[in-house]
Amino acid sequence: MPRTLFDKIWDFHCVGQRADGRDLLYIDRHVLHELHAHHAFAQLQRQQRKVHRPDLTFAVQDHTVATKPGRDDDTNPSGTAFIKAMREGCARNGIRLFDVDDPEQGISHVVAPELGIVLPGATHAVPDSHASTVGGLGALAFGCGTSELAHILVTQVMAQKRPKRMQVRLDGALGAHVNAKDVALRLIAELGVAGARGYAVEYAGAAARAMPIEQRMTLCNLNIEMGGRSGLVAPDETTFAWLEGRPYVPQGALWDRALAYWRTLKSDDDAAFDRDVALDCAALEPQITWGTDPSQVVGISGRVPEPAAVDPSRRAAAESAFAYMGLAPGTPLAGLPVDRVFIGSCTNSRLPDLHTAAAVVRGRRVAAGVVAMVVPGSSSVKREAEAAGLDRVFRDAGFYWGESGCSMCAGGNGDRGRPGERCVSTTNRNFENRQGPKVRTHLASPATAAATAIAGRIADVRQLLAGAA
């Protein structure tokens, strides 16, 4: 029976079935963060239960850490208790923690891949809905809640019902200055915020194959924004070249053996998916959200939709979004003045994202009155960016250059916009009040965000760069 890649990974990791019919799925790598882990640590202590495999468990401080240079535990006072509880819990349970001052601290979904903690064909869990970011390396990842996190700590398995399978085929070649973020936003617009609910998604097709690993991670990161818990791209030579030599990947003869196995990791040619979706990426322009959920998207040359053009079931949500965003139907997105630009988060904070943004910013200035921030996804990314001189490019242009963390994505560390501000952000959620009370968030790619910071208005990066040529 032909199988999808998802099925192969699931079947391999299925330890057995519980009396309630759930599959027990072994989790190869479990990565915790401080906002949720303390609940589980306290629960384990209460129940006098032990962590079964601390050696397969890692932890980061990312959600609540300040990004101010010279930060410590107390720079963001509302994070202090979380940071300390994390440190104590990890010490008590023998878990490797990438602490606030660790040279490899950062956002879990950035740190785990870049250190080679994530491997193709492995299962991965994080108590965070963006866990599937690491699907970009061909791992099967699950975002989970706190109870499930405690469950994994004690048993190293998740008790799950097998999801259905969806294949998303990305056809064609992406145009200049269009990347995975634009593809993902378009997909969410087409499928809706619940379009992948109940499915594990495999991204395939020429455009996915052509994407470098960091873009594949952006693509898989946004999978949850269409309701899918897991999304992945089958590993290929691009994946293996990216992983080779990273600290936690197998070495020597074991690498060779792993590589031989990883090369078998693909869906069989005649494997059936429960749903097949295709998107032509060739004609895609940069995309941006206009509303308050990640499916309210238009191309950068587009306009806020007229209510009549919105699906009737989505019209009330659109009306509410018009009001919150302070936008009248028919308003062009390009040209809207902005107050703030944020480049960062598990979606778009890796080195190539920063290179892309820096290429737009180089030799230019952030428009007067715009607060522009870059927050690298990990301390390693920050160091590499600085070695490449990117921090100078951003700082010279007037950007804030922060220490790594989740920062303004959800504002859990105090980095927030002010009420009424319009913000173009490379993050993953444009929900009301997420980036600060009454902040109006537009999601876009790093290139679009950078161009917008320079123009002071929502900008088409292609025009900005063409104007300079």
Added chain:
Amino acid sequence: MQAFATHTGIAAPLLKDDINTDQIAPIMHSRSLKEDYKAMLFHRARQREDGSEDPDFVLNKPQFRTAGILVTGHNFGAGSSRESAVWSMLANDIRVIVARSFADIYRENCLQNGVLPVVLGAQDVDAFIARVVATGGSAPFTVDLLTQRISGPGGPDIAFEIAAADRTRLLEGLDDIGMTLRHMDEIVGWERRAVAAQPWLQTTQDSR
């Protein structure tokens, strides 16, 4: 986990789709390890801009202040996996959520905490919502997991479906970890096989 058998309470209609966990339990409210989950629930929606209570928000209306059942639209609980979005329901004694559909992780978090997520068929849900709205909090509804029925003012009982395993787990208040620990031999056996089949999965070594 507290077991769930039956729950009687005022049903409050919050008839929107895609209500996300940022709305249910705002992260900016997460300031200490011992949070006030009761106050966290829909914290922002409950307030007006000046910080005073918004009398128009459904759970602030006198007849719905003690609601025990929340009735809502599609894709309830989208977004972040934060479990505080369920704990804040429990803290307000909302033990049943009737939705047109749930986000996957949120539904799982409900089951983990003894909150009953009910999805009704398309016709039943329209009828139920109409009854909830017509009742306007003047009388309670009862959701019985044993008989899988909702009863209350304005019409006959409404049957609902739930996977047998989820039903058992809620009825017995089963400890999810305890259920899995019975399989520890299988788990350890799997680990042994994995060491042979894909040894790189069973070790994490920093090679530097």
